[in-house]
Amino acid sequence: MSVNLLEIDDLHVKAGEKEILKGLSLSIPFNEIHAIMGPNGAGKSVLSNVLSGKEDYKITSGKIIFKNENITELQPNEISNLGLFMAFQYPVEIPGVTLMNFLKTIHEANRKANGLEVLGPSDFLKYVREKAGILGINDEVLKRQLNVGFSGGEKKRNETLQLLVLDPILTILDETDSGLDVDALDIVSDGIVGMKNEENSFLVITHYKKLLDKLRPSKVHILVDGRIAETGGPDLAEKIENEGFESFG
Amino acid sequence: MTSFEFNKIKESINSNLRYLDRREEIFSKFINNGFPNKRNESWRYFDLASKSKSYVKKNISNSQIIVENLHENNNFYDCLENNLSSEDYFKPCSYFKNESVVDLNIACGNQIKILDIDYTQNDPIVVRINYDDTNISLPRLIINVSDNVKAKINYINKANDGFLNLLVEYNIGNKSELNVSRINSSQGLLVETNLVFLLNQSTFEMKNLSLPIDSSRLQLFSNHIGERSTCTSKTISIPAENSTDDILVDNIFSESNCESVSGVRAILDKDSVCTFQSMIDIHNSVLGSKAEQDCKGFLLSDRAVMNAKPQMKIFNDDVICKHGATIGSLNEDEIFYLRTRGLDRKKAINLILDGHINSYIGHEVFLKEFLPEEYR
Structure with a gap:
């Protein structure tokens, strides 16, 4: 049995005929924040989508073990209900569904899938308000339609609210920092740091060192051309900031 | 079809009627035109001529039209044709040049009910149309809303069998407002023609949840004969497997500064079909019109079909109009x-x-109760 929360072993993934991930391996233990940095087109977003079970990609070899379970062939909702959450780079808009109704629906689905009792309406309202308060989200926002008319920053804050409500074991943040102003970045990163504990971990995909300065990751991985080219500590992000990705090519 | 096939229907025209000659004249016109079919109808509706074939040889029988929750000062009553003036009786025929379902209703229908709403009432009036016979039914319902009156109708059309050819006239008085929440859960062949006359500053709004199990057609003709009148018709169409739902909306602007909104959202699974045709017709002397029409069709199956035809006939420049149609499967990124x-x-x-x-x-709580479980 692995002590790691996530183990990716020699993962090869194709989009159509093109191989995007070319033997990627990665391990994330509990209670750690890991970061992935890499140039455009390296395969960062493909990796997060594959981990979430997106069917557009074909896994040609390798495996993904999450909580000692092989999730390589699982459906997105099955992976989600095991405790893996992806905060999207571009969250979609769902007209006509209020944020509150959406949170209630996904929280209920998650509880039921894990054999837990569903919270009653008043307990759930209290629970959501507590989580929303951490991010400075008020009741008016909870009444709005999911992501409809939200600014880029509001969408990312909403993603973070879903993260707090579902309280997953592994969170993938796919460029959550893009589109966030300085204040919003502080609120989101504080929310994430506050969540981190011995029973969860985070995988942060980013282009910018600023978020990593706040999250202080245990490890930084450089993803180039579908493989992890180098793994190091936070100083690796500093090196990327100064020198770019050219030396990893 | 031959006139012989309609003999049984013709027998229903009572020779003692006051407007016999005119009715027979209209019936002859109906025989000449017949029901619309795929060849002569302007668009992709279901073939009414073929669908109605087995019914036209049968007797005409009455539908059950029930009105509930009516304020004591508002009235619902039977109307013999002799009680209507010629002008009122033949009003729909003077409006339509060639609408054979209306011609048949006027020529042969023997069932007229009138709902007079003279007083504002806050609680919704409930109107139920039931038809359980296997024959053909030609009822007519006239709803008159007096000036300065507000009312809401929860309307349920539940034709369980046979062929229901229903004509509903809405006469909306000056500065009056009528909101209709309509449920169509018909299981037989249904053609319902709504004719709406809007006087000055009047408002008519219909929210329509259409859940047919056979073939259903709603045709709504709104006539802005008063200034600053508004007509809104929004349909959610969820026809059952192998069912067809035709929605036709015609907004005719005869006076200035009027507004209309019409549209459909169709959820189509398996072999269901929805057809939406909408017309904005703005006459040349009419100023300051605003109109929009749009439809969205969500195809949940490769075999489902949505037809959409937004049209505009605009003879004046002082107009703001929008139209659009989107048909396709659901966005996989959203899923x-x-x-x-x-x-x-799922x-x-x-x-x-x-x-x-x-x-x-x-x-809309009333409509939501009728939605299929999965969408509530």
Whole structure:
């Protein structure tokens, strides 16, 4: 049995005929924040989508073990209900569904899938308000339609609210920092740091060192051309900031 | 079809009637035109001539028209044709040049009910149309709303069998407002023609939840004969497997500064078909009109079909008009997003569709009760 929360072993993934991930391996233990940095087109977003079970990609070899379970062939909702959450780079808009109704629906689905009792309406309202308060989200926002008319920053804050409500074991943040102003970045990163504990971990995909300065990751991985080219500590992000990705090519 | 096939229907025209000559004249016109079919109808509706064939040889029988929750000062009553003036009796015929379903109703229908709404009432009036016979039924319902009156009607059309050819006239008085929430859960062949006359500053709004199990057609003709009148018709169409739902909306602007909104959101699974045709018709002397029409069709199956034809006839420049049609399967990115939050594919799809229903007709409690379980 692995002590790691996530183990990716020699993962090869194709989009159509093109191989995007070319033997990627990665391990994330509990209670750690890991970061992935890499140039455009390296395969960062493909990796997060594959981990979430997106069917557009074909896994040609390798495996993904999450909580000692092989999730390589699982459906997105099955992976989600095991405790893996992806905060999207571009969250979609769902007209006509209020944020509150959406949170209630996904929280209920998650509880039921894990054999837990569903919270009653008043307990759930209290629970959501507590989580929303951490991010400075008020009741008016909870009444709005999911992501409809939200600014880029509001969408990312909403993603973070879903993260707090579902309280997953592994969170993938796919460029959550893009589109966030300085204040919003502080609120989101504080929310994430506050969540981190011995029973969860985070995988942060980013282009910018600023978020990593706040999250202080245990490890930084450089993803180039579908493989992890180098793994190091936070100083690796500093090196990327100064020198770019050219030396990893 | 030959006139012989309609003999039984013709027998229903009572020779003692006051307007016999005119009715027989209209019946002859109906025989000449017949019901619309795929060849002569302007668009892709179901073939009414073929669908109605087995019914036209049968007797005419009455539908049950029930009105509930009516304020004591408002009235609902039977009307013999002799009680209507010639002008009122033949009003629909003077409006339509060639609308054979209306011609048949006027020529042969023996059932006229009138609902007079003279006083504002806050609680919704409930109107139920039931038809359980296997024959043909030609009822006519006239709804008159007096000046300065506000009312709401919860309307349920539940034709369980046979062929129901229903004509409903709405006469909306000056500065009056009528909101209709309509349920169509017909299981037989249904053609319902709504003729709406809007006087000055009047408002008519119909939210329509259409759940047919056979072939259904709603045709709504709104006539802005008073200035600053508004007509809104929004349909959610969810026909059952192998069912067809035709929605035709015609907004005719005869006076200035009027507004209309018409549209359909169709959820189509398996072999269901929805057809939406909408017309904005603005006459040349009419100023300051605003009109929009649009439809969205969500195809949940490769075999489902949505036809859309938004049309405009505009003879004046002082107009703001919008129109559009979107038909396709659901956005896979939206489905994936919801699935990554723990919802299985079916629940994700239902949540998206539920959202589209809510954003289109709002949280209308009466309509929501009739929605299929998965969209409530």
